[in-house]
Amino acid sequence: MRKLTNGCTLSPDLWIRSCCDEHDLRYATGSSRALADLELRQCIYMKTYSRLVKKSWAHIDAHAYAKDLAWTYYLGVRVFGLPFWLLGHMKWRKRKCKKHSKPQPCSA
Numbered sequence: 647m648r649k650l651t652n653g654c655t656l657s658p659d660l661w662i663r664s665c666c667d668e669h670d671l672r673y674a675t676g677s678s679r680a681l682a683d684l685e686l687r688q689c690i691y692m693k694t695y696s697r698l699v700k701k702s703w704a705h706i707d708a709h710a711y712a713k714d715l716a717w718t719y720y721l722g723v724r725v726f727g728l729p730f731w732l733l734g735h736m737k738w739r740k741r742k743c744k745k746h747s748k749p750q751p752c753s754a
Contacts, residue, residue: 650670650671650674650675651666651667651670651671651674652667652670653666653667653670654666654719655670655730656722656726657719657722661693661694661697662689662690662693662694662719664689664693665686665689665690665693666686668685668686668689669682669683669685669686669689669723670734672685673727673730673731673734673735674734674737674738675734675738676734676735676738676739676742679727679728679731682731683720683723683724683727684720686719686720686723687716687717687719687720688716690712690715690716690719690720691712691713691715691716692712694708694711694712694715694716695708695709695712698711698712
């Protein structure tokens, strides 16, 4: 089976690769796109904020920076992510249908 994750597609992974990998898995397993995208934004915010606070970068407003980075990636997946979600969703449905002997769960 092909790998389901690849980090932050078309964007730098920075320290948030695990957030992007989780997002990829949600796209590849039939999750709601809106929910997957919101969870990506939350994950990026939390990882960025905690990283900045841990490093004690006093000259940076950790909340504002984390919020801006999270929103940047969120808007990126909202604008450019639909083809990736559709592809993942179609592959998920195909895998799901192969597991069923009857075609009913896979129709429509």
